Amino acid sequence: MILREEDLIKKNLQNVHLEQKVLKWGHKYLKHLYANYLFCSFENKHSKERLVSNTHPLWHKNFIDSKLIDHCPLYAASISSAKRLAMGRDLFLWNQIIPEGKEQREVVTMRKEHGIANGISMTEYTKDYQLIVGVATDPCDHELEKKWMLLMPKIITLFAEIRNYCFQERVSLDKDV
Numbered sequence: 001m002i003l004r005e006e007d008l009i010k011k012n013l014q015n016v017h018l019e020q021k022v023l024k025w026g027h028k029y030l031k032h033l034y035a036n037y038l039f040c041s042f043e044n045k046h047s048k049e050r051l052v053s054n055t056h057p058l059w060h061k062n063f064i065d066s067k068l069i070d071h072c073p074l075y076a077a078s079i080s081s082a083k084r085l086a087m088g089r090d091l092f093l094w095n096q097i098i099p100e101g102k103e104q105r106e107v108v109t110m111r112k113e114h115g116i117a118n119g120i121s122m123t124e125y126t127k128d129y130q131l132i133v134g135v136a137t138d139p140c141d142h143e144l145e146k147k148w149m150l151l152m153p154k155i156i157t158l159f160a161e162i163r164n165y166c167f168q169e170r171v172s173l174d175k176d177v
Contacts, residue, residue, distance in 0.1 A: 116139075
């Protein structure tokens with residue numbers, strides 16, 4: 001799936017509290033999930049604004065600030081899933097998503113060059129918001145991918161903590177920070 005212009009987020013907002021929480025969740029959960037990377041995006045579908053944070057600052061600069069996210073097959077799959085199911089939750093292994101076109105393949109290659117691969121994404125969408133959470137590991141490490149079903153209780157607990165924080169607090173998405 002390739003994103004259309006109307007699917008794209010127009011403005012990324014900064015939120016120091018969310019950034020601190022993502023680092024805290026990463027420290028708390030990643031080693032137990034055989035992972036080294038945590039991504040969190042909380043989006044207002046109407047204002048087209050997004051709060052986004054992850055545990056890899058250099059990848060964040062490339063992925064978000066340089067707008068590689070607009071060509072990411074994982075992000076496109078999350079958006080597509082939200083449209084298909086209207087409201088609800090979805091989970092997929094990253095290796096299930098096949099990149100379409102040169103730009104998507106380049107994003108996958110660049111992500112691997114930053115030491116991020118073999119992950120799992122979870123998304124929840126409501127009428128107004130979409131939350132996307134991803135955990136991943138080094139391209140040579142397949143433990144998360146192999147053991148994801150055994151790790152589901154921890155993955156669900158992590159997702160629930162992030163979900164509760166984002167949806168209860170709305171993490172300042174309804175007003176500019």
